[in-house]
Amino acid sequence: MLRFSENNDVIQNEEYKAILVGLQLKEDISYSMEELEGLAEAAEVEVLGTMVQSLERPNGATFIGKGKVEELAELCRNMEADMVIFNDELSGMQLRNLEDTVGIRVIDRTILILDIFAARAVSREGKLQVELAQLQYRMPRLLGFGKSLSRLGGGIGTRGPGEKKLETDRRHVQRRMDDIKAELVEIKGNRNVQRAKRVKAGLPIVALVGYTNAGKSAIMNRLLESVYREEKAVLEKDMLFATLDTSQRNIKLDTNDEFILIDTVGFVSKLPHSLVNAFKATLEEVTYADLLLHVVDASYAANEFHIDVTNKVLREIGAGNKERVLVYNKIDLLENEAMPVTEEEYICISAKRGDNFDQIINVIKTKLFSDRVTAKLLIPYDRGDISSYLCENARVLSTEYVESGTAFEVELAQADYNRLKEYDTI
Numbered sequence: 001m002l003r004f005s006e007n008n009d010v011i012q013n014e015e016y017k018a019i020l021v022g023l024q025l026k027e028d029i030s031y032s033m034e035e036l037e038g039l040a041e042a043a044e045v046e047v048l049g050t051m052v053q054s055l056e057r058p059n060g061a062t063f064i065g066k067g068k069v070e071e072l073a074e075l076c077r078n079m080e081a082d083m084v085i086f087n088d089e090l091s092g093m094q095l096r097n098l099e100d101t102v103g104i105r106v107i108d109r110t111i112l113i114l115d116i117f118a119a120r121a122v123s124r125e126g127k128l129q130v131e132l133a134q135l136q137y138r139m140p141r142l143l144g145f146g147k148s149l150s151r152l153g154g155g156i157g158t159r160g161p162g163e164k165k166l167e168t169d170r171r172h173v174q175r176r177m178d179d180i181k182a183e184l185v186e187i188k189g190n191r192n193v194q195r196a197k198r199v200k201a202g203l204p205i206v207a208l209v210g211y212t213n214a215g216k217s218a219i220m221n222r223l224l225e226s227v228y229r230e231e232k233a234v235l236e237k238d239m240l241f242a243t244l245d246t247s248q249r250n251i252k253l254d255t256n257d258e259f260i261l262i263d264t265v266g267f268v269s270k271l272p273h274s275l276v277n278a279f280k281a282t283l284e285e286v287t288y289a290d291l292l293l294h295v296v297d298a299s300y301a302a303n304e305f306h307i308d309v310t311n312k313v314l315r316e317i318g319a320g321n322k323e324r325v326l327v328y329n330k331i332d333l334l335e336n337e338a339m340p341v342t343e344e345e346y347i348c349i350s351a352k353r354g355d356n357f358d359q360i361i362n363v364i365k366t367k368l369f370s371d372r373v374t375a376k377l378l379i380p381y382d383r384g385d386i387s388s389y390l391c392e393n394a395r396v397l398s399t400e401y402v403e404s405g406t407a408f409e410v411e412l413a414q415a416d417y418n419r420l421k422e423y424d425t426i
């Protein structure tokens with residue numbers, strides 16, 4: 001685990017060794033425990049072991065039962081763990097009681113996720129959003145505890161308020177939150193200007209959404225390569241939350257149809273509410289999309305769980321009713337290509353091998369550009385502006401230079417055709 005000083009110099013390079021703890025209520029938690037291990041790895045925490053308790057409901061004071069806490073303390077001593085990570089979000093009181101008994105650092109799933117985000121955020125907006133989420137998490141945990149418990153709710157050691165010697169005083173926290181919100185509003189203003197430009201350009205938007213590590217960025221890269229034969233790459237990496245900022249690229253197809261493709265932050269189960277809130281501005285891009293490509297890792301056996309989580313977050317950000325197509329990715333890893341069981345429209349692809357990318361393009365073409373008509377237009381030579389408009393915005397099937405002008409056979413949008421109808425030769 002890297003630790004940073006206030007000016008972000010690395011001051012320590014030690015790895016935490018942790019025990020993971022899960023509470024089994026009604027729902028099966030095996031997936032989310034597996035995922036918690038992935039999250040710990042992403043935060044460079046070594047996992048020594050896992051402990052699960054089944055209960056009807058969580059214990060108010062210590063989350064798991066009293067006896068189980070003693071057991072946990074002993075396990076930590078025996079295994080020389082220096083951290084405990086709970087699979088759920090705990091209250092300040094629960095964290096304090098647990099730390100008192102177990103004697104080592106106790107954190108919860110939310111802190112862990114916030115920590116990973118804090119370490120990965122690149123843009124100013126991303127960093128502010130994460131800090132805001134950390135402060136929102138921290139605020140109720142400061143109440144009534146005075147300064148001695150300032151560590152509660154702090155990060156596990158990466159960047160963020162935990163390491164910034166941020167005053168524990170509520171007023172300071174509140175002031176910082178207000179400042180961040182104000183700055184985020186300003187950033188959002190700039191984004192609205194950009195969006196207005198896009199709307200003016202009339203370009204439809206396609207958003208890649210889905211679970212973290214499903215291959216959204218990889219698909220974006222393959223699409224850019226296949227269309228442009230050049231690298232305009234975004235980061236793709238085998239780690240949770242490789243992408244934290246939405247990035248967007250314009251793509252122009254061979255038909256001259258142009259759209260904007262956006263890559264977004266991945267989702268995970270029990271995504272902290274404060275984080276979803278903080279990232280709403282970035283995720284808002286998704287709510288403006290004309291089509292969602294919901295990317296699913298086909299090689300993950302329990303991918304229905306991922307689909308459910310993604311749908312839930314989409315609903316939460318107000319994008320639940322968007323037109324969408326499921327894109328099962330990583331089919332190169334499947335031994336036999338079993339057909340997914342779903343009512344939704346889907347395609348199966350491999351971003352690694354480039355399999356079936358023509359299908360993605362076809363989906364985009366049919367969903368966004370199907371109102372196309374074919375026409376024969378005769379554009380007089382003194383209307384070079386229209387000729388170049390057609391070359392830019394329509395699919396030119398043939399061109400012939402005749403006495404009265406240029407004869408185009410073109411496939412174009414219905415709206416364009418309506419405007420240029422007078423040049424139709426049929």
Ligand SMILES: Nc1nc2c(ncn2[C@@H]2O[C@H](COP(=O)(O)OP(=O)(O)OP(=O)(O)O)[C@@H](O)[C@H]2O)c(=O)[nH]1
Nearest residue numbers: 213214215216217218237238241242243266351352
């Ligand atoms: N075998 C295989 N690996 C793939 C495929 N597509 C992506 N990957 C790998 O899966 C990992 C995750 O890919 P990303 O594109 O970073 O995933 P993402 O959905 O953008 O993830 P986040 O940004 O974390 O939300 C990378 O190591 C990719 O190289 C595929 O079709 N087959």
Ligand SMILES: [Mg+2]
Nearest residue numbers: 216217242243
């Ligand atoms: Mg990504």
